[in-house]
Amino acid sequence: MPEIIFLWLGLLCLGYFVGIARYVGWTSKFPIVWAGLGAGLLLTGILILTENLSKKAELLCCAMGILLLVSVVVVVAVIVSVMFLPVEPDLDYLVVLGAQVMGTRPSLSLQYRIDSACEYLKENPGTRAVLSGGKGPDEGISEARCMYEEMLRQGVDREQLILEDRSASTSQNIEFTRNLLKEKTEREEGTEGRARRLKVGIVTNGFHLFRGMAIARKKTDWQVYGIGAKSNVFLLPNYLFREFFCVIKDKLVGNL
Known part of the structure; x- marks a missing residue:
C-alpha cells in the first residue's frame, strides 16, 4: 500500500x-x-x-x-x-508589495496586486499608497516604477502614490516602507504624527498575505490590515507550497 x-x-x-x-x-x-x-x-x-x-x-x-x-x-x-479578510475602508496608507516584472510589464501576480490597489484608491481617495519593490537582475525597471506607471494608466491620482524602489524581499518591503513613512509622517505632522499609529493595509496576493501582515506586525507599530488580491488558480498550489518554505525561513530568521 x-x-x-x-x-x-x-x-x-x-x-x-x-x-x-x-x-x-x-x-x-x-x-x-x-x-x-x-x-x-x-x-x-x-x-x-x-x-x-x-x-x-x-x-x-x-x-x-x-x-x-x-x-x-x-x-x-x-x-x-487570512486570504479572504474583509477590506477596511479609509486607511492612512496601503503598502503594495512588489512582484516579478517581465521586462517593463507586470507579471500576472503583480497585475492582480495593482488592480486591487487601484480599486481601493479610487474608492478611498484620502488613502495614499507606497509602491514597494526594487529592480531585480532580469527586470527592465523597478517593481515600484512598474506599479506606478500602470496605476497612472488606470487613472489613479499621482498624488496618492509614493515609490519605494530599493527593497528586494518582503522583509525589506516592510522595513524600508516603515522608515519612509516614519520620516514622512514626522515631517508632515510633527510630534502628533510620531504619537499616532498609522492604519496601513498590506496589498498582495492572497497566498502572500499572511506573511506580509505578520512581518508588518513584527517590524512596525502600525495597525495592520490585509487586502488580498486574486491569484492564478492553476498556480495556487505552487504558490502555497513556496510560501510554506518562506514562512518557515522567515520564522527561523526572526522576521515573524
Missing part, C-alpha cells in the same frame, strides 16, 4: 511540474522543487515495490512523508485563513 501512495504522489508532482513549465515557462526556479519531490517519491515507491528497501528505511520514509504533509497542511491552513 505505501508504494502505491508514493508512486501516485510522485506522478502527480511530476505532472504538475510539467504543467507549470508548459503554462508559464521558466519564469521561476521554484517549480523544480516539484520535479525533485516527484522523482524522490517515485524512486521510493519503486524501491518499496521491488523490495529493495529495508523495513526500517521504509518506515523512516513513511514517517518523513507524514511529517512533511502535516507540516504543509498546518502552515497552509494558517495562510488560507
